[in-house]
Amino acid sequence: xxxxxxxxxxxxxxxxxxxxxxxxxxxxxxxxxxxxxxxxxxxxxxxxxxxxxxxxxxxxxxxxxxxxxxxxxxxxxxxxxxxxxxxxxxxxxxxxxxxxxxxxxxxxxxxxxxxxxxxxxxxxxxxxxxxxxxxxxxxxxxxxxxxxxxxxxxxxxxxxxxxxxxxxxxxxxxxxxxxxxxxxxxxxxxxxxxxxxxxxxxxxxxxxxxxxxxxxxxxxxxxxxxxxxxxxxxxxxxxxxxxxxxxxxxxxxxxxxxxxxxxxxxxxxxxxxxxxxxxxxxxxxxxxxxxxxxxxxxxxxxxxxxxxxxxxxxxxxxxxxxxxxxxxxxxxxxxxxxxxxxxxxxxxxxxxxxxxxxxxxxxxxxxxxxxxxxxxxxxxxxxxxxxxxxxxxxxxxxxxxxxxxxxxxxxxxxxxxxxxxxxxxxxxxxxxxxxxxxxxxxxxxxxxxxxxxxxxxxxxxxxxxxxxxxxxxxxxxxxxxxxxxxxxxxxxxxxxxxxxxxxxxxxxxxxxxxxxxxxxxxxxxxxxxxxxxxxxxxxxxxxxxxxxxxxxxxxxxxxxxxxxxxxxxxxxxxxxxxxxxxxxxxxxxxxxxxxxxxxxxxxxxxxxxxxxxxxxxxxxxxxxxxxxxxxxxxxxxxxxxxxxxxxxxxxxxxxxxxxxxxxxxxxxxxxxxxxxxxxxxxxxxxxxxxxxxxxxxxxxxxxxxxxxxxxxxxxxxxxxxxxxxxxxxxxxxxxxxxxxxxxxxxxxxxxxxxxxxxxxxxxxxxxxxxxxxxxxxxxxxxxxxxxxxxxxxxxxxxxxxxxxx
DNA sequence: AGCACGCCGACT
DNA sequence: GTCGGCGTGCTC
Numbered sequence: 089x090x091x092x093x094x095x096x097x098x099x100x101x102x103x104x105x106x107x108x109x110x111x112x113x114x115x116x117x118x119x120x121x122x123x124x125x126x127x128x129x130x131x132x133x134x135x136x137x138x139x140x141x142x143x144x145x146x147x148x149x150x151x152x153x154x155x156x157x158x159x160x161x162x163x164x165x166x167x168x169x170x171x172x173x174x175x176x177x178x179x180x181x182x183x184x185x186x187x188x189x190x191x192x193x194x195x196x197x198x199x200x201x202x203x204x205x206x207x208x209x210x211x212x213x214x215x216x217x218x219x220x221x222x223x224x225x226x227x228x229x230x231x232x233x234x235x236x237x238x239x240x241x242x243x244x245x246x247x248x249x250x251x252x253x254x255x256x257x258x259x260x261x262x263x264x265x266x267x268x269x270x271x272x273x274x275x276x277x278x279x280x281x282x283x284x285x286x287x288x289x290x291x292x293x294x295x296x297x298x299x300x301x302x303x304x305x306x307x308x309x310x311x312x313x314x315x316x317x318x319x320x321x322x323x324x325x326x327x328x329x330x331x332x333x334x335x336x337x338x339x340x341x342x343x344x345x346x347x348x349x350x351x352x353x354x355x356x357x358x359x360x361x362x363x364x365x366x367x368x369x370x371x372x373x374x375x376x377x378x379x380x381x382x383x384x385x386x387x388x389x390x391x392x393x394x395x396x397x398x399x400x401x402x403x404x405x406x407x408x409x410x411x412x413x414x415x416x417x418x419x420x421x422x423x424x425x426x427x428x429x430x431x432x433x434x435x436x437x438x439x440x441x442x443x444x445x446x447x448x449x450x451x452x453x454x455x456x457x458x459x460x461x462x463x464x465x466x467x468x469x470x471x472x473x474x475x476x477x478x479x480x481x482x483x484x485x486x487x488x489x490x491x492x493x494x495x496x497x498x499x500x501x502x503x504x505x506x507x508x509x510x511x512x513x514x515x516x517x518x519x520x521x522x523x524x525x526x527x528x529x530x531x532x533x534x535x536x537x538x539x540x541x542x543x544x545x546x547x548x549x550x551x552x553x554x555x556x557x558x559x560x561x562x563x564x565x566x567x568x569x570x571x572x573x574x575x576x577x578x579x580x581x582x583x584x585x586x587x588x589x590x591x592x593x594x595x596x597x598x599x600x601x602x603x604x605x606x607x608x609x610x611x612x613x614x615x616x617x618x619x620x621x622x623x624x625x626x627x628x629x630x631x632x633x634x635x636x637x638x639x640x641x642x643x644x645x646x647x648x649x650x651x652x653x654x655x656x657x658x659x660x661x662x663x664x665x666x667x668x669x670x671x672x673x674x675x676x677x678x679x680x681x682x683x684x685x686x687x688x689x690x691x692x693x694x695x696x697x698x699x700x701x702x703x704x705x706x707x708x709x710x711x712x713x714x715x716x717x718x719x720x721x722x723x724x725x726x727x728x729x730x731x732x733x734x735x736x737x738x739x740x741x742x743x744x745x746x747x748x749x750x751x752x753x754x755x756x757x758x759x760x761x762x763x764x765x766x767x768x769x770x771x772x773x774x775x776x777x778x779x780x781x782x783x784x785x786x787x788x789x790x791x792x793x794x795x796x797x798x799x800x801x802x803x804x805x806x807x808x809x810x811x812x813x814x815x816x817x818x819x820x821x822x823x824x825x826x827x828x829x830x831x832x833x834x835x836x837x838x839x840x841x842x843x844x845x846x847x848x849x850x851x852x853x854x855x856x857x858x859x860x861x862x863x864x865x866x867x868x869x870x871x872x873x874x875x876x877x878x879x880x881x882x883x884x885x886x887x888x889x890x891x892x893x
Numbered sequence: 894a895g896c897a898c899g900c901c902g903a904c905t
Numbered sequence: 906g907t908c909g910g911c912g913t914g915c916t917c
Contacts, residue, residue, distance in 0.1 A: 094917080098894050107917040130916040131896060147917050874913085877894085 090116055091145050092153060094136035095182045096129050097196055101873045104181045107136070108145040110152045119153060122161025122168060124194070126154040132254035135196035137186050139168055157258065162190055162452070164469060166506055173502055179865060179885050180492035188492055189467035193445035199255040200229035202241065209249055217244055262449075263442060264335040268322060269305035270298040271332050277302075280330055290321035295330065307336075339446040351426040353398065354391055363534040367396050370510040371403065371474060378501060380481070380526040381514040383536030384774065385745030386543065389514045392536075393477050394427050396512065397458055401431070405474025405509070406457045410496055412483040413437055413462040418684050424460050435461030435468075438683075463488060466496045466503070473507040476500045481513035481522055482738055484731075487890040495888060497522075516745065516776075517738040520787065523780055524794040546716070546747040546754030548772035552763045553720075564659060569717050569757040576715050577667055577696055581752065583715040585660075585699045586743050587653055588723040596623055596634055600643035605635070609845045616648040618655070653699055656719065660697065672700035714754050716747040721760040721768050729839075729892050730792045733767040737779050740771030791831055793888075796854040799861065800889040801868075802838060804846040804882045814881065815849035818868055822853060825864045830855035839892065846882070852892070862887070 093106035109127050111119045119125060119138055127136045128151045135157065163171070167189055174185040187195055203226040204210060210218065216237060221227055229252070232241050244250045270277060281295045293315045312319065325331045356364065363381065370377045383389045397407040411420060416436045424432050433447040433456040450456045451468050459468040463486055466476070478486070478500055486496040497513065504511045513522055513531070526533035539545075551566040561567060576583050595613045596605045605614050607625035614623035616634070624631050638646040648655075653673045660669055670690050672683070690698045691710050718740065725736045740758060747754025760768050770779040788795050801818055805811040815835035823832045834851030841848055855861065865885050875881040 091917095096916085098916085100894060102914085103894080103916070109917060127917080129895095132916095134894090145917075150917055878912095 089143060090119075091142050091150065092119055092125070092138045093140040093142065094125060094127055094138055094153075095186065096127065096136040097134050097183055098129070099181045099183050100877060101181075101870065104183070106139055108142075108147050108150055110150045111141075112152050115153060115156060118156045118159060120161060121165065122163040123159075124157040124162060124196075126157055126256045127151070128154060132198075132200075133256050134198065134254075135256050137163065137183070139182075157196075157256070160452075162194060162469075164471060166471075166503070167467065167469060169506075170467075170499070170503065174492050174494055174499070176862075177498070178492040178494050178887065179862070179869065184492050188464070188488075188494075191441070191445045191448045193441045194258065197257045199257060201226050201253050201255060202229060202232060203251050203253055204249070205251050206249075212247075213244060213249055214240055217241060217250070262337050263340050263446070265338045266308045266333050267305045267336045268308060268311055268326070268331050268333050270295075270302060270330070272330060274299060274302055277330070290315075290317040291325055293317055294321055294325060298331070305334075305336075307338075308333075339450065340440070340443045341446070348422065348425040348429065350429065351423075353395055353427070356391065356395070357388065357540065359536055359538060360388055360392060363536055364392050364395060366532060366534065367392070367475075367510055367512060368399050371396065371399050374508040376505045376508050376510065378504075378511045378525075378531040379513065379534050380518055380522050380531045381512055381534045381536065382518055382523070382526075382776075383514065383516060383534075384539060384545075385516045385742070386539040386541070387516075387536035388540045389479070389536065390423060393479070393512065393514070394423070396475055396477070397428070400474030400509075401428070401457055403474055405472045406468075406470040407459075407474055408465060408468050408470065408476045408500075409458065409460045410465060410476070410478045410486065410500070411460060411462065412480050412485045414485070415480060416460070416462055417687070421460060424458065428458050430455075431457040433459045433461075433468075435459060435465045437462060463496045466499045473503060474509050475512065476504050476509070477512045477514065479514045481515040482517055482519040482734075484735075484890045487888075489891060491884075493886045493889075495890075516774075517741050518776075520734060520780065520783060521794045524784070544753065545774055546744055546756050548744055548756040548758060550763045550768060550772055551757060551759045553759050553761050563663075564656060564719060565663070565717075566757070566759050569759065570663070572715050572755060572757060573664065573667075573697070573717070577664060580696075581714045582690070582693070582695075582710065582712045583697045583717065584713055584743075584746055585656065585697060585717045585719060587656060587699070587701055587719045596646060596648050598638035598640065598643055598646040600645050601638060601641040603638050603640040603646070605632075609842060616652070618648070618652070653701060656699055660699070667697055668695040669697045669699055670695040672698065711752065713747055714752045716743055716754065716756045718743055718756070718758045718760075721758050722762055725762065725765060725767065730787075730790065731890075733765070733783055733786070736765075737767040737771050737783075740768065741774050741776075744771065744774065791854045796831075796856055797887075798889055799853045799855075799865070800850060800886045800892065801853070801865070802848055802850040802882075802884045802886075804843070804848045804884075805880065806846055808847045810881070811847040811849045814872070814883075815851055818883075819851045821868065822851070822861075822864060825860060826853070826855065826858055830858055 090111040092109050092111050094109055096103055096107055107129070121138050121140055123138050125136050125138055126133055133154055163186060171182060171185040171189065174180065175182050204221065207225060210221070217240060220231060220235060220237060232238055241250060245252060272280065277295055277299050281292055281299070284292050294311070294317045297311065297315050308319070308322070311322065322331065326333050367379055381389055381392065393409060400407050409424070413436060421434050433450045435444060435447050439447065451459055451470060459465050478497060481497065488494050500511050522531065525531045549568055551568050553566060556566050565573070573583060596616050597603065605623055607614050607630050609625065609630055614625055614632070616623050621634065622631050623634055634648070635646060637644050653671050657669055657671050660667060670686055672686050689695060693712065721736065721740060724739060725732055744756045747756055758768065758772070762768065766782045767779065787793065803811050803815045803818065805814065812835060819832060819835050826832065831854040832851060833854070835849050836851070838848035838850045853861070869883060869885070872881060872883055876883055
C-alpha cells in the first residue's frame with residue numbers, strides 16, 4: 089500500500105505539516121513527489137503538494153487522494169528541498185514556500201457548489217430552493233448565501249435532495265489553438281474544388297490554399313488571414329469532411345511576433361578577459377563560487393554574462409539571469425534573444441498570468457536553457473544549473489516584501505551551492521553587504537574599472553538650491569540647469585530629467601499655517617493627483633477632495649505643493665514652450681507596453697526631454713542624451729531608512745551613467761539642499777571606494793549591516809494599546825533570550841504608524857551571532873497563533889529586512 | 894482557512 | 906424548552 093505525504097493548501101500554523109493519504113492503485117505511477125494533488129481535507133477538497141511517498145503511516149483512518157493535478161511533477165527534488173530551506177530561513181509556511189516557486193497560474197481556485205444528485209426529485213424541494221435552482225442542476229454556494237437560504241438548504245441536504253461539493257481547479261488552462269488540415273489528397277481536393285457551386289467562392293479559396301500548402305496544418309487565424317475567408321466557411325468545409333480540425337497546445341509568446349537577428353559574441357577587451365577567466369574556470373570545474381563583478385556603467389558586464397552563459401550552454405547546462413524589474417526592458421531582452429534565440433525564456437511582471445505560465449512550461453519541458461527574469465525567476469525549474477547571474481546586485485527589488493520574505497541573492501547562492509555552479513553578482517555600485525564580503529574574501533572580487541570605449545565619465549555639477557533661493561530663484565530649475573537645458577534644445581541633443589518617486593512629490597499644504605493633509609487611516613501624507621483633482625493615500629487607496637479652506641486655520645491659501653512629474657512638465661512647457669517633453673511615471677506607463685512605446689519615441693528623437701521617476705534611472709542607453717538633471721537629490725536621502733545614503737549614492741551614480749555613453753560627452757546637474765553630504769558629493773566623481781569607506785564607518789558606529797544582522801518584528805492591531813503591549817511583551821521575551829552582544833530597538837511605532845486603520849509597532853534586533861534567534865521568533869509566532877489566526881492581531885517577521893518602514 | 898462541535902443568553 | 910451567538914479545536 090502506497091501512502092503519500094502531502095502539504096495541504098492551508099497557510100496556517102496548525103496545518104503546516106504533512107498529511108498522509110492513500111494512493112489509489114491506478115494512480116501509483118502518477119502520484120510521485122512534486123505533483124499537486126486534490127485531496128479531501130475535513131469536509132472539503134483542496135489542493136496539496138506531494139512531498140514524499142511511504143508505505144506506512146502512524147495515522148489509522150487514511151483518506152484517498154481524489155486525483156492528481158499534474159502528470160509530471162511541478163517541483164523537482166531540488167526545489168522540494170529548497171522549499172524546506174525557504175521555510176526555515178524566512179519563517180514561512182511550507183505551502184507558501186512551494187507556491188512562491190511556481191507561477192501563479194498553478195495556484196488552486198476553489199469553487200463551492202450545490203448540486204442536485206437526482207434530478208427527478210427536484211419537485212420535492214422546498215419552493216424557495218427550487219426557484220433558486222431555476223431549472224439548473226447546479227448553483228454556486230454564494231447564491232445560497234446571498235438569498236439567505238443556508239439554513240433551509242442544510243435541511244434539504246440532510247434529506248439527501250441536494251449535495252454540497254467542493255471543486256479544485258487550476259487558475260488557468262493551457263492555451264490551445266484550433267488547427268485545420270486537409271483530409272484529402274491533392275487530386276481529390278481538386279475534384280472537390282471543381283464540384284463547388286460558383287457562389288461558393290470562399291470555400292474555393294480555402295481549398296485552393298490547402299492545395300498549395302497541402303501537408304501543413306495551419307492555425308485558424310493564419311488560415312483566415314491568408315484566405316480572407318470567414319470562420320463559417322471553414323466550418324462548412326469541416327462539416328463536409330473535406331477538412332479536419334484539432335486543437336494544438338500553443339504558447340502565449342509575448343515576443344513571438346518579433347524577429348531577433350542573431351548576434352555573434354563580441355571580442356573581449358583585456359580587462360574583460362581577465363574578469364571572465366575565473367568565472368569560466370569555475371564553470372568548467374563545476375565549482376560553486378560567488379563572484380562580485382564590480383564594473384562601472386558601460387564597462388561591458390553584459391558581454392561577460394553572455395559569454396559565460398555560452399560556456400554553460402556548451403556544457404549542456406542551464407543559466408538563470410536575474411535583472412531588476414524596472415531594467416527588464418525590451419533592450420535588455422533583445423541582447424539575450426539575439427545571442428541565444430529561442431533558448432531564452434523571459435519572466436517579468438508585465439506578462440499576463442498565462443504568459444508567465446507558458447514561459448515557465450518552456451523551462452519545465454527543457455525547451456529553453458536560459459531564463460532572464462525578475463526576482464521570482466530564481467526558482468526556474470532547471471535541473472542542471474550551470475550559472476546564476478544577478479545583474480544590478482544592489483537593487484532592493486530582489487528582496488520580496490511579503491511572505492515568504494526571501495532575498496533572491498540568498499536563494500541564488502543556496503541553489504548554486506547544490507548545483508555546484510558559480511553565482512555572478514554584477515553592479516556598478518555594489519551593496520555594502522556584498523562588497524564587504526568580497527573584501528573579506530567570501531566572494532571573489534572581479535573589477536572592471538573602465539568604460540569600454542574609454543569614454544570619460546560625465547562631468548557632474550552639484551547645485552546648492554539654498555543658494556538659488558537666496559539669490560531669488562524660486563523655480564524648480566536652477567539657473568545652471570536651465571541654461572544647459574536651453575543649450576541642448578538649440579543643439580538638438582536630448583535631456584533626461586529625473587525626479588524622485590511620487591508621494592514625496594506633491595501634497596496639499598496650507599501656506600499660512602503649514603498644515604498638511606494626512607490619510608485618516610495611515611497617517612502618511614496624501615498625494616495630490618492633479619489629473620482627477622483628488623488626494624490619494626499611497627498605502628490604502630483612501631481618496632478625498634482637496635479642501636477649499638484649511639481645516640486648521642480656515643485660511644484659503646491651501647493648495648498643492650511640491651513637485652510631481654506633472655508639475656515639472658507644466659513648468660517646462662511654460663519656460664520652454666518649444667521643448668517636446670515625454671513624461672514617464674506610473675500614470676503614463678500603467679498600460680502594458682506603454683513603457684516601451686514611450687522609450688522608443690524618445691529614442692527616435694520624437695522628444696527633447698524625457699522626464700520621469702525611478703524607472704528611467706536604468707538601462708537607458710541612447711547616444712543622443714548629453715544632459716541629465718536630478719531635480720532634487722535630497723528626497724531619498726531623508727527617508728527614515730539606514731540605507732538612504734547608500735540608495736542615494738547608487739541612484740545618483742546610476743542616473744549619471746545615462747549621460748554621454750557614446751561619442752558625445754555628457755553632463756550631469758544634481759540639484760540639492762544638502763550638497764555637503766558625502767553620498768551626494770562622492771556620487772559626482774563616482775568614487776565608490778571612498779563612499780564605501782565612509783558609509784562603512786557610519787554603519788559600524790550605528791551597528792548596522794554589514795557589521796550586524798537585522799531582524800524586524802512588526803505587530804499590528806486595530807487598538808493602539810494592544811499593538812503596544814504585544815510588542816512590549818515580544819521585545820522583553822526576545823531580549824531575555826539574546827546575548828549581551830545583541831541590541832534590541834523598541835518597541836517603537838513603525839515609520840508608518842498606521843496602515844488601513846491598524847496601528848503598527850515594531851522592534852528591531854541587531855545581532856552578530858544568535859543561533860537561537862530563529863527558534864525564539866518561531867515560538868513567538870506559536871504563542872500568538874490563535875490571535876493571529878483570527879486576524880485581529882498581525883505579527884510579521886523579517887529576517888534581514890530591506891525596507892524599515 | 895473552513896467547518897463542526899459545544900456551551901451560554903433571549904426568544905416562541 | 907429552542908435558536909443562534911461565536912470560542913475552541915480539528916482536518917490525514
